[in-house]
Amino acid sequence: MALMTPEQFEDSLKKLKPRIFMNGSKVENILENRNTRTVVEANKASYAWALDPKYKEIMSCYSPLIDEAVNRYTHVSASTEDLVKKAEAGTFTAENLGTCIYRCVGYDAFHSLASTTWEMDRDLGTKYHPRFMEYLKMVQKKDLSVAGALTEPRGSRNKKTLDWPDPYLSLKLVDKNKHGIVIRGAKINISGAYASHELVVLPQAAHFQGEEDYAVAFATPSDAQGITYVCQYTPYSAERDMADDLQELGNPVFGQRETSMVIFDNVFVPWERVFHCGEYAYSVKLVTRFAKTHRMTCGGTCKVGFMNQIIGAAKLIQEYKGLEKAAHINEELMEMVVLRETGRACGVAAAHKGAEEPEGSGVFLPDEMMGNVAKLNICNAFWRAMALAGDIGGGLTVTMPSLKELKNPEVKDYVEEFYSFGSDEPTENIMKVHKLLQNWTAGLHGVGTWHGAGPVMAQKIMLQRVIDYEHEKNLVKKTLRLKDKKSEK
Numbered sequence: 001m002a003l004m005t006p007e008q009f010e011d012s013l014k015k016l017k018p019r020i021f022m023n024g025s026k027v028e029n030i031l032e033n034r035n036t037r038t039v040v041e042a043n044k045a046s047y048a049w050a051l052d053p054k055y056k057e058i059m060s061c062y063s064p065l066i067d068e069a070v071n072r073y074t075h076v077s078a079s080t081e082d083l084v085k086k087a088e089a090g091t092f093t094a095e096n097l098g099t100c101i102y103r104c105v106g107y108d109a110f111h112s113l114a115s116t117t118w119e120m121d122r123d124l125g126t127k128y129h130p131r132f133m134e135y136l137k138m139v140q141k142k143d144l145s146v147a148g149a150l151t152e153p154r155g156s157r158n159k160k161t162l163d164w165p166d167p168y169l170s171l172k173l174v175d176k177n178k179h180g181i182v183i184r185g186a187k188i189n190i191s192g193a194y195a196s197h198e199l200v201v202l203p204q205a206a207h208f209q210g211e212e213d214y215a216v217a218f219a220t221p222s223d224a225q226g227i228t229y230v231c232q233y234t235p236y237s238a239e240r241d242m243a244d245d246l247q248e249l250g251n252p253v254f255g256q257r258e259t260s261m262v263i264f265d266n267v268f269v270p271w272e273r274v275f276h277c278g279e280y281a282y283s284v285k286l287v288t289r290f291a292k293t294h295r296m297t298c299g300g301t302c303k304v305g306f307m308n309q310i311i312g313a314a315k316l317i318q319e320y321k322g323l324e325k326a327a328h329i330n331e332e333l334m335e336m337v338v339l340r341e342t343g344r345a346c347g348v349a350a351a352h353k354g355a356e357e358p359e360g361s362g363v364f365l366p367d368e369m370m371g372n373v374a375k376l377n378i379c380n381a382f383w384r385a386m387a388l389a390g391d392i393g394g395g396l397t398v399t400m401p402s403l404k405e406l407k408n409p410e411v412k413d414y415v416e417e418f419y420s421f422g423s424d425e426p427t428e429n430i431m432k433v434h435k436l437l438q439n440w441t442a443g444l445h446g447v448g449t450w451h452g453a454g455p456v457m458a459q460k461i462m463l464q465r466v467i468d469y470e471h472e473k474n475l476v477k478k479t480l481r482l483k484d485k486k487s488e489k
């Protein structure tokens with residue numbers, strides 16, 4: 001059976017020894033540290049759902065590669081139906097976790113690797129595709145969690161990679177021998193990597209002649225020698241560290257979207273795990289195929305799930321306050337639903353309009369236009385949903401005291417009385433829902449949603465490449481029966 005139980009997943013993490021630092025100290029145990037634990041919990045849920053008869057349709061699927069059921073997050077889409085299921089899984093996990101499912105970036109990187117290794121082999125006679133498929137089989141059989149790493153520190157953006165004084169601001173090959181390659185550099189903002197078994201690493205950008213040493217893609221165990229994680233630390237991390245009871249927090253079990261800088265200090269990667277090495281013209285394909293897959297996910301699926309959390313909290317607060325008949329609140333809620341459904345529609349359209357790429361590869365990728373439109377829309381829609389929810393939530397969303405006051409004999413009764421809205425709802429519930437909304441509207445999610453899978457300009461650049469306006473121009477020419485250009489007569 002290729003599916004691990006959640007308990008087996010947790011046990012498997014105990015065998016790993018990643019080198020992790022957070023807030024100036026070493027994290028000795030990711031299962032015990034309160035912030036890293038949230039990543040463990042989120043991934044753990046993906047193992048539970050894949051085995052749960054209620055959710056296994058969404059979270060697992062049949063893999064012809066190993067002729068067994070596998071976790072969906074290890075499967076490369078082989079049809080538009082697979083892509084639609086992928087979209088559904090993105091929404092399902094996000095709305096149930098209220099944060100990332102940290103297997104998502106690796107899942108999207110698998111799509112890019114399967115497609116591009118196939119193309120490299122076809123065009124260049126390399127042997128990357130069977131090598132990658134063997135790796136994927138291993139991932140599926142062992143049901144591994146795999147994080148994906150592309151984003152790099154980079155040097156001055158107005159200089160070319162080769163002109164940066166520090167050549168390692170983009171991940172670089174430093175040695176190559178008959179056993180494998182050695183890599184130095186870092187990846188930044190990487191979601192959930194330390195609680196994954198494996199990292200799949202792709203280039204962040206297109207590479208050009210002379211940049212062969214930057215054109216690398218590979219997989220490595222997350223605790224390989226030379227890898228160090230320096231974790232994000234935010235006011236939300238501190239709050240979790242300091243809480244008496246995690247139930248005081250806005251997302252008690254799954255927390256924030258946790259990332260880290262992943263440092264590769266002369267990390268050795270054996271050849272059987274190298275999927276791109278020097279073929280610079282294909283780096284851009286790896287990046288753009290990843291981007292279109294990930295933008296469908298980030299734009300049209302997981303933010304739909306996040307918005308459900310925001311809408312749910314706003315609706316509950318409307319009811320606690322007795323504002324069910326307030327026309328403008330109902331309009332605001334409706335606007336949130338429309339924003340959410342627009343996001344969902346773009347995601348589902350990207351999946352339905354997906355196609356095999358390249359033809360003959362057997363790999364299906366979402367539609368470029370709709371995937372990018374999904375993310376572009378959601379960048380703006382999410383801020384708007386946050387603003388609307390903030391209006392409904394009122395000042396309490398950011399002014400509320402700690403839930404600890406409900407246990408403080410000196411003020412407990414006042415807090416119970418004055419934050420009750422005179423309703424029948426336990427004050428504790430009212431405070432918790434406001435805390436959840438604080439988490440969404442006054443926390444990390446606005447910027448996180450904007451930048452995750454690339455900021456707006458990145459989508460606009462991709463859209464400029466696929467929009468040509470010929471169809472539209474021809475329509476007008478036909479409608480008006482415009483004459484040919486003088487030179488064409």
Ligand SMILES: Cc1cc2nc3c(=O)[nH]c(=O)nc-3n(C[C@H](O)[C@H](O)[C@H](O)COP(=O)(O)OP(=O)(O)OC[C@H]3O[C@@H](n4cnc5c(N)ncnc54)[C@H](O)[C@@H]3O)c2cc1C
Pocket residue numbers: 105148149150151157187188189190191192257259447448449451452453454455456457458
């Ligand atoms: C919550 C979260 C989770 C993430 N998870 C992952 C992950 O798991 N794996 C992963 O690989 N990445 C991950 N990322 C990284 C994400 O993809 C990047 O943050 C995003 O691509 C933006 O890059 P950046 O943060 O370096 O910002 P920048 O690139 O510095 O962008 C800042 C601004 O500068 C502009 N800009 C940048 N370069 C240029 C240029 N050359 N010319 C003109 N303008 C420019 C941008 O358009 C933007 O307006 C995550 C990010 C977040 C926020």
